[in-house]
Amino acid sequence: MNDTKNNPAGYSIEEGNAASRNAYNWSKKTFANRSGKPGEPAQDLDGGFSNEIRFGAERLGISSDGIGTKIEVAERLNRYDSLGYDLIAMTADDLIAAGFVPTNLSNIIDVNHLDYDVVDQLMRGLHDAANFAQIAITGGEIAELGNRIGGWPGAKMNFNWCSTAIGVLHPSLAQPLSGKTAQAGHVVVALRSPSFRSNGYSLARKTLTRLFGENWHEAPYDGPDQFANWGEAMLEPSLIYSPGVAALLDTGLPLHGVAHITGGGVADNFKRVLKNGLGAVLDNLFEPLPSMQRLMELGELSPETAYLYWNMGTGMLIVTEEASAAAVVASLRASGYLAQVAGHLTAEPGVTLRVGSAELRYE
Template sequence: MLKKKMTYRDAGVDVGKIRAAQKSIGDIISITHRFPRKGRVLSGFGHYAGLVKLGSQTIALHSDGVGTKVLVAQLMNKFDTVGIDCVAMNVNDVICVGARPVAFIDYIALRQPNEKLIEEIAGGLVEGARQSQMAIVGGETAVLPDVIAGEGDNAFDLAGMVMGVVERQVLGNSIKPGDVILGVESSGLHSNGYTLARKVLLSKYSVDENAEHLVQTVGEELLTPTRIYVKPVMEVLEKTRVHGLANITGGAFTKLTRLNKNVRYMLDGLPSVTGIFKQIQVDGDIDIEEMYRTFNMGVGFCVVAPKASAEQVIRIFGKHKMRCSPIGRIEKGAGVVATLEGKKHML
């Protein structure tokens, strides 16, 4: 009898159901767009950030958290990097609409009061803010022993919200056939797919163990902070022309359709499966399609640009010590098609 291949759904996360729930929420909250007595909602759901027009300025807002990566921090008893992840998950989304991050607020929910834990988390938040060139202007710390699960006094959850000011609005509506898709390297898993990654790796290894395809211990690989793309993206917006910006997070490369659903994203230059991604695929016996639907696979951010802009975009990311290269192109049609191991797959 053939063994069933593991999927994200098997690990407890059904992306299809999540998207259906998100659509329902979007339909419900859209009625509020006519409530404000000042300002005008330009975009409130379905993209990487909500947009509100206030006088001559357009404000972008987004909220996100770190997800189950916090459980790895608890296992490692190391909390000075998840704050970077929290900031990254917010700013990397808000820049996708052409907004410069300006201000951030955090929300830390604890099982028990723990001053050392808070100080370590705050240190990571400050480092993330430094890399993003923005201010942390407030936040909330709550002690919720009946809500926050986990082992011991280090159980916590972490989320935040960012406000940005749009410098050059980029929503993807100008994406057209002939455009080039550029991929910027990730620092690893970033902060997505951890329910599946933990289920696979931590069922076989402890956080202190090494594994065949990893250069660090399992715990160190899982805790590697999410790369922050603010500086190069802001320079790209200032110096060249782009048609779309995509943070590759939950749902991986299917996220590209957020930008424009009326074109086809042909991905024929994606990196091969290496490092932690290879370890997860091998140990979890996971199909190649599932890997590229769930994880960033080494590409943490995508820029869709006219061919004439591609080389300059690559140079700017290189200046910031981030590898950027063509991974595909835009064609007529719809959806995302990726060439994986020599075969085309609809993601």
């Protein structure tokens, strides 16, 4: 079944990447406004989801993102206290992927109408996630926008939630991590993701609606995980990786690139740190989550489609030297994360994923 050509998620990753590149090109035209002044942006970090801004000797990173359509799952279940982990993970992990230790976050909640209890749950969860990531929440706004904001019709409050985070370049680094110092033969270490994170929900929701109808969140879940229904399976919060990677940077072990696996799947995100014509073979990634495997089976989704839109159990990839790989894995495990060597870099461009009986190739 060739389900990729029919655009099963309802949107185009290629068009999204093209639009992002165009938007960034317009943004770069403003960099000269701060040249030689406080707030001067870096000129050489194209391709990432955060950028460097300089204030004298201080080098800060800045990143913005949101939760996306995972919000609808929370609206369906009337459960909001875990979304803060998703919000912080999206920006904090983009920062640490470039070597910036997250420090502060500002957020904005756009709502159709205000519900005090829902906002209280959201902010309680954000508080807990910020404590986990050691971030201070230092700004925010709630904007009531009426019918400009939509969502699940039965929800107490429809909303969209986005944030901007800043961080400071880790003192062990002379420059942000971008992948430009990576070489063929370097080793790739993977960090396991215990959830869909906040990505790939358009494909997941579209598939679940096709299988179970409009109230798919109430459909019994029959995978090996302990979820009562598909709504619970899809609401599992994102794991925040920034504390573990910051602790890894504290060790002084050599890191040459970090990829945060978000929308666009494993290969598309990892290619962002593959500079100088390098490629990679990833033949020991984590197994896809049981919920992902079950959704693939029920929805008859090919591995090509699933690995294109979902993280498939791998939330971050770290490039290090072969001699340091074991120590990198040990440091991450000591911080409480599941980590393993997943592959290596090659002199030939392109990313090859060997997963189960399939070999997926991305140029």
